[in-house]
Amino acid sequence: MPRYVVEREFPDGLNVPVNADGAKAMAGVIDVNLSDGVTWIHTYVSTDNNRRTYCVYDAPNPEAIRRVGAKNNLPVGKITEVRVLDPYFYRP
């Protein structure tokens, strides 16, 4: 399955509290993703008041990412297909 980086903009800053509410919100997102075969790997959040996120996903295609984005109320910006480069793999 292809891997994607999804850029999202949160003008008000992303806020997911580390408590039962936050856990519930995350579980909800993961459940919805499942319905379209999308797996959320993890996310990098910008330190400027959490305004931008870079989310790493496995998904069957970009349409699936947009579909679950809409269902989850998450903004979807640029989607880029990526693969891994491991610097320590290179040896002299």
Added chain:
Amino acid sequence: MRLLERESDIQALNSCLERISAGEGRVVLVYGEAGIGKTALLRQFAAGQRAAKGLPARVLWGGCEALFTPHPLAPLYDIARQIGGEFPAALETATKREALFNITIDRLARLPAPAILIFEDVHWADEATLDLIKFLGRRLQGLGLMLVTSYRDDEVGPRHPLRSVIGDLPSRSVHRLHLAPLSEQAVATLAEEMGRSAKELHAVTGGNPFFVTEVLAGSQNNVPQTVRDAVIARMARLSEDALAIANLAALVPGRMERELLDRLAPGAGTAVQDCLAVGMVALEDGSLAFRHELARRAVEEHLPLPQRQALHARILAALLERADVPTARLVHHADLAGDSPAVLRFAPLAAERAAALRSHREAAAHYATALRHAGSLPDEARAELNERLSYECYLTDQIQDAIKAREAALALRRTSGNRLKEGDNARWLSRLSWFWGNKADAERYASEAVEILSALVPGRELAMAYSNRAQLGMLEDNVEAALSWGRKAIDLATTLGDQEILSHALNNVGTARMQADQSGLPDVERALKLALDGGFEEHAARAYTNLATSTVRKYDLARANRYLAEGIAYCEAHDLASWVRYMKPFRAVAHLLEGTWDKAAEDAEAVIRHPSIAPVSKITALIVLGLVRARRGDPDVETPLDEARALALPTGELQRLAPVVVARAEAAWLRGNLAERLEEVRPAYELAGKGSHSWVKGELALWLWRCGERIDELDELAKPFALQIAGNWRAAAAAWQALGCPYEQASALADGDEEKALRRALEILERLGAGPMAGMVRRKLRASGARGIARGPHGQTRQNPQGLTNREMKVLALLTEGCRNADIARRLFVSEKTVDHHVSAILAKLAVRSRGEAAAMANRLGLCAAKQQGDR
């Protein structure tokens, strides 16, 4: 023997049943190799229902049998007998399949909910049964029915018709249950319980429960290497009499009924008891069966051929003494007994019965069986069997076989001097060759048919030969040929009073004329009406398709949407699935033009995923998917567009090639290297030629123009394109807006250099989520010195009179749904404080005092209808 390692599967079945009780629809697919324990699992599940407290769910079973050619709807008749009452008789009297399906669903709806409907071994199902599964599968919601089908996945290849059925089921209601082999530990447990050694057992059996059971039930100490050896080893313990019964039963797929058993082996009580002792089963109604189909096959294959034939002959004779035996069963035994006269008597009858229930695949198989036994028949009779075989193959997409049978028929009719049928077969070969992508043969046979038939008294055959030539003309955009042949067909059909051929011919003529202008529309509309009135379903489907595709190609979205909606609904109601799959990609094109890209992608994806999609349907779907990605700036634009090109090139038809070329040019333009596509666009533009196709030509011309080419024939292009190329972007944008095509409108506005127009373009593009073109417009605006152009789409104020931002709209939508601030914060992943700020801003902008008033105003102004578009 008890069931091991199936707890989670039982649990999955039970939770599906709970969803049914909650009002949802569920289709469960239980699959795995032969002997993996599908039936055992379902029996256990069913037993669990009977033991359940409260109201137990009713379980109804229908099984498909391994007849060489299955009896149409056999599982439904099983189920009807279990439901009882007037249902079985009602099924017998229904001659049309729609009626039969509707009677079935009405009866099932009256069962107390929840009920469980099991179709076993559907890898052997006939076409009508598969259609019934699809029919039921799409109507389960609210019926209180759980539909379970089991099949051997290793016998269902990628082109097996079952794949297509599964592909057509609503994916949300499908639950898949793959049964895995037993673990080494489970096999050891079973061996231990039987006091046997588990050595080699797992390795040899691969954990297949049936194989394991057979081995453990046998007496020898070493492990037999195959299932067959294991079964035969068990049979070796039978007495002579008992073996004779087992051998008979092995030749009756499914089970041997009590009545048949009594006729073939009267007074065999003890022998039957012996059989039970080696693992055969006696069913409640007194019939005898093998515990597993694998065991039956092993015994059957172990019998020497002459003995097998003799036994089949005895079974056939016994069945013939009864009145109620399905003909498919008679054909099966007659064929395997080598009894040609009996095959020739029953196979055509079985084929007609199958065709009446639309089990066309089975009808074809019966005719093929008859032909294998037809060596001694006269030429004319063999020709007729071939003609019927060819027709059934044509209906089931087995085009190569259809061609072969037609060629045989043509040769036979020629030797026997039947010119009429010879000509008609040539006309058929023309149509079939076109389907197979062989244009040269299509042309050759088309002229041959007209030539042969013109020498005879003019009749239906000649009228169809004319209309076929008109159709070929229409398909290759030769309007003149389509019109001249079409008129001949229309005149002759009118003289003959033949409404079907008249509909066919009007359809060809009208569609050809629609390519040039709007004047063909009434002809095709009339063709449609004739087809609907006369119940000519294929012709109606073709008329809807031609109306829909012609209007989509002309950007006439209001008409297109009406034809698409009616046409798709008609074809779905009449099980014309391949026509639905042809029209859906055009609905995707309409969505693309209207700017509803989510829907466009959804329609396109559904078609692309389908396992038996025809290339001509797939091309359009791939183009839409590629364009949606390109316009959004999403990755993987090239895969679908490359595949579309590979599929379109061999057709050589402008209607397939032009859209691919145009899409690839657009995608390259958005990437910033349009020039590399010039060599694809130019030949397509030349192929479009003079005269007709002003829209196709316009699309191609636009990209040539963007490549810097000079376009002289502006008067041959559809108006919006001509305006845009002439540099009149303002009028072009207005024309696109009038047609309801926002992306095209924005692209015309973006050609201009006026700040106001560019800002309008940017606004449209941001609403559509058209990243790349929005970026181009933003760069243009900044370059011209415009101020306040953000780098991205955020912070934009939506076009609404209240001046609410996107974010505020979203908050308002949730507020209208009755969410508290904490809920809104959680659903939008922001803090409660932020929600507070937004709510205050909303109240101020709407000039209201409370959340309640804000919600009421939002509803009144219809503000929340737009919430789906949300952020991009």
